[in-house]
Ligand SMILES: [Zn+2]
């Protein structure tokens with residue numbers, strides 16, 4: 343069968359392609375397995391360390407489809423994922439190093455693809471800014487899954503936690519790295535009450551202009567993708583109109 347769907351260019355890779363992305367670490371309600379959930383599209387869906395994409399909108403088409411935004415996403419560069427992690431909404435996410443395979447489509451800064459293997463999970467900082475060493479229950483989640491929160495030992499206090507080695511095991515043998523995500527911030531002063539006056543301390547600017555520029559670029563990319571989606575929607579609508587007109591007696 344012909345039609346516009348058959349004409350859409352596709353790419354396929356049997357060789358795994360490296361990529362980087364953010365995700366929330368998840369623990370199954372029965373505590374027997376771990377997985378990941380997306381930070382933007384498909385937030386409600388939990389995927390395993392090795393998994394195939396399904397349509398986030400409940401369609402039964404193969405992912406990724408030209409006509410839909412579903413599928414796994416990754417960046418080509420680890421830096422792009424780290425930049426996204428600076429956004430307040432994503433600060434509790436972990437950074438994944440993945441191998442993408444199967445059908446894929448390119449976008450400006452990465453790939454959208456069908457099959458994924460999570461190789462490495464990089465755990466960054468606790469909300470308080472200290473390097474995170476444990477995973478605690480965040481209080482958020484989806485049906486059957488609790489979302490885990492990277493925390494430092496101080497903030498974990500006596501909360502129930504999952505150790506990173508256990509997460510690695512329950513996720514099916516991924517590598518977990520505690521990296522404390524370098525932020526460029528230094529050690530705290532030995533005595534906070536004796537901190538030097540602000541004028542005498544040339545500290546890092548509160549708003550890193552580089553981060554602002556990168557987030558602005560990210561917004562521009564999202565706008566471009568939205569425009570592209572609207573153009574496609576019009577194309578499909580026009581084709582549908584044409585077909586329904588033709589079928590009319
Ligand atoms: Zn879809």
Ligand SMILES: [Zn+2]
Pocket residue numbers: 468469470471472493494495496497498
């Ligand atoms: Zn902390």
